Each structure stands twice: as structure tokens, then as C-alpha cells.
Amino acid sequence: MKHPFFPLAILAVALTACGQAPESTQTTEQAAPAETPAATMAEKPEATTSEKIDKAAEATKEAAIAVKDDVVKATSEMVEKVKSDERVEKATEKAASMVDKAKVAAADMAVATGIVDDPMVSHTTRAVAGIKKFARTLQGELKAAMSAGGAPNAIQVCNEKAGGIASDISAETGYNLGRVSLKNRNPDQAASGWNKTVLEEFEARLANGEPIDKLVFKTIVTREDGSQEFRMMKAIPTGKVCLNCHGSEIKDEVTSKLDELYPDDNARGYKEGDIRGAFVVTKTL
Numbered sequence: 001m002k003h004p005f006f007p008l009a010i011l012a013v014a015l016t017a018c019g020q021a022p023e024s025t026q027t028t029e030q031a032a033p034a035e036t037p038a039a040t041m042a043e044k045p046e047a048t049t050s051e052k053i054d055k056a057a058e059a060t061k062e063a064a065i066a067v068k069d070d071v072v073k074a075t076s077e078m079v080e081k082v083k084s085d086e087r088v089e090k091a092t093e094k095a096a097s098m099v100d101k102a103k104v105a106a107a108d109m110a111v112a113t114g115i116v117d118d119p120m121v122s123h124t125t126r127a128v129a130g131i132k133k134f135a136r137t138l139q140g141e142l143k144a145a146m147s148a149g150g151a152p153n154a155i156q157v158c159n160e161k162a163g164g165i166a167s168d169i170s171a172e173t174g175y176n177l178g179r180v181s182l183k184n185r186n187p188d189q190a191a192s193g194w195n196k197t198v199l200e201e202f203e204a205r206l207a208n209g210e211p212i213d214k215l216v217f218k219t220i221v222t223r224e225d226g227s228q229e230f231r232m233m234k235a236i237p238t239g240k241v242c243l244n245c246h247g248s249e250i251k252d253e254v255t256s257k258l259d260e261l262y263p264d265d266n267a268r269g270y271k272e273g274d275i276r277g278a279f280v281v282t283k284t285l
């Protein structure tokens with residue numbers, strides 16, 4: 001009864017009717033007769049596919065809207081759960097080191113290719129990577145010790161580990177890393193000479209309203225023998241947790257431990273936001 005191409009022919013007529021575009025853009029379609037099955041076969045799959053894609057996109061969008069809130073909730077619950085996981089801390093540390101390494105490589109490349117005409121860039125990037133690693137490692141140890149046995153337990157970490165961490169990173173990077181303070185706890189970490197001057201300048205800059213995280217000093221000096229030295233300092237801000245051992249209301253059990261280990265301790269009475277000291281990085285070039 002019906003011609004096998006009957007529905008296609010109707011579709012082809014409909015398509016041709018809808019596509020009454022100016023001749024210039026539609027020359028090939030108009031040249032093909034509407035009844036020719038070949039022409040309709042060429043048109044149909046295209047239209048159907050794009051319809052399907054539109055429908056799928058619409059459905060995906062609706063589904064995404066429907067599950068969005070659930071996903072957000074589940075993700076934040078999961079993040080809370082894994083935050084305390086040691087593996088997450090390790091992965092975070094690894095990611096941070098990789099970012100620092102990439103920055104060092106980028107700085108080296110910029111200097112090597114002449115994009116940046118300043119060797120200070122490589123030194124500073126390396127020094128900052130070392131400082132960050134030191135800060136992350138020490139704070140990680142401090143946090144773990146504080147939650148394991150409170151401030152009295154954590155004193156031991158600062159006392160026994162801080163120096164070792166600094167010398168490990170120094171050996172690894174080739175940049176000497178340490179900490180100094182105008183009101184120091186460890187007698188070996190009293191600011192003196194040029195780094196005392198820089199810390200005093202940091203105090204003046206902070207008093208003038210400069211943000212504490214911007215207090216950085218860097219230079220390359222030429223010594224009397226003609227050799228050069230790279231020097232960098234970065235201020236260390238006093239955070240809330242630091243007040244347990246550097247504030248003005250320190251618990252008795254902490255005070256007695258500090259008195260025992262550091263009879264000449266000057267590093268008390270700090271307030272949040274004070275400059276606790278500075279990282280110092282040096283390298284003979």
C-alpha cells in the first residue's frame with residue numbers, strides 16, 4: 001500500500017519547506033529533488049542525533065541540579081572525615097612540595113632562557129620553598145604533639161626537633177636555614193648583626209601598617225674577600241596556638257618545663273599578630 005519511502009519523503013518535503021533559505025547558502029540542498037531517498041537519508045540522521053544530544057544534555061542538566069545538593073553535602077562530610085587522616089596530611093605535604101618544586105623549575109627556566117634577567121629570582125624561589133617546608137614540617141609536628149599530649153609534650157618537639165628539621169632542609173637544598181628572634185628562647189637563636197637590623201626594620205614596617213606576611217628582606221652582598229652571599233629573611237607571625245608557649249598566660253606545667261629547659265627564656269609575653277621572629281636563609285654564591 002504505502003511506498004517504502006513514504007515517511008521519509010514527507011520528512012524531506014517538510015525539511016525543504018522549513019529550509020527556505022536564500023539560494024546562496026542552500027544551493028546543494030535545493031539542487032537535490034525532495035523525493036530522492038538519498039537526499040532524505042543524508043538529512044535525517046543529522047537532525048535526530050542533534051535532537052538526541054539536546055535531550056541528553058537537558059536530562060543531564062536536570063539530573064545534575066537534582067543531585068547537586070546531595071553531592072555537596074556528601075563531599076563536605078567526606079572531607080571532614082578524612083581531614084584527620086594521616087594519609088591526607090602526607091598527600092597534602094607532597095602536593096605542596098611538588099608545587100614548590102615546580103616553582104623552582106619555572107624560576108630556573110625563566111633565568112636560563114633570559115625571560116628573567118635576575119639570578120635573585122632562583123635564589124629567592126629556592127629559599128621560599130625551604131622556608132615553607134620548614135614551617136609545614138614544624139607545624140605538623142607541633143600539632144601532632146599538642147593533640148597527643150598537650151603543650152608540655154609539644155615543648156619537647158620544639159626543643160628536640162626544630163634544629164634537626166632545619167639542618168635536614170639546609171642539607172637538602174644547599175641553603176642554610178634557621179630562625180632568629182629579638183626576644184629569643186634558644187640562646188643560639190638571638191638575632192645579631194645584620195639580621196637584628198632587619199628584624200628591627202620589620203618591627204618598624206609593621207608599626208607603619210605593612211601586613212606581617214609581606215615582611216620580607218632579600219639581598220646579595222659582596223664580602224671583603226670578593227665572595228658573594230645571598231641573604232633572605234621572612235617574618236614569623238605569632239598565631240593563637242603559639243600563645244600556649246609564647247603568650248603572657250602560660251600554664252604552670254608549661255612554665256616549669258620551659259624554666260627547666262631554657263633558664264634565660266625571653267620568648268614570652270607575645271600577643272597574636274606580633275612578630276615572633278624570622279626565618280633566615282643564607283648561601284655563599
Ligand code: HEC
Nearest residue numbers: 151154155158159179181184185186189242245267276277
Ligand atoms: C609547645 C610549646 C610551643 C608552641 C606551641 C610554640 N613554640 Fe615556638 N618555641 C618553643 C620552644 C621550646 C622553642 C625553642 C626551640 C629551640 O630550642 O630551638 C621555640 C622557639 C621558637 C622560635 C625560634 C626563636 C627562639 O625564640 O628561640 C620561633 C621563631 C618560634 N618558636 C615561633 C613559634 C610560632 C610562630 C609558634 C606558633 C605557630 C610557636 N613557636 C609555638 C615552644 C613552642
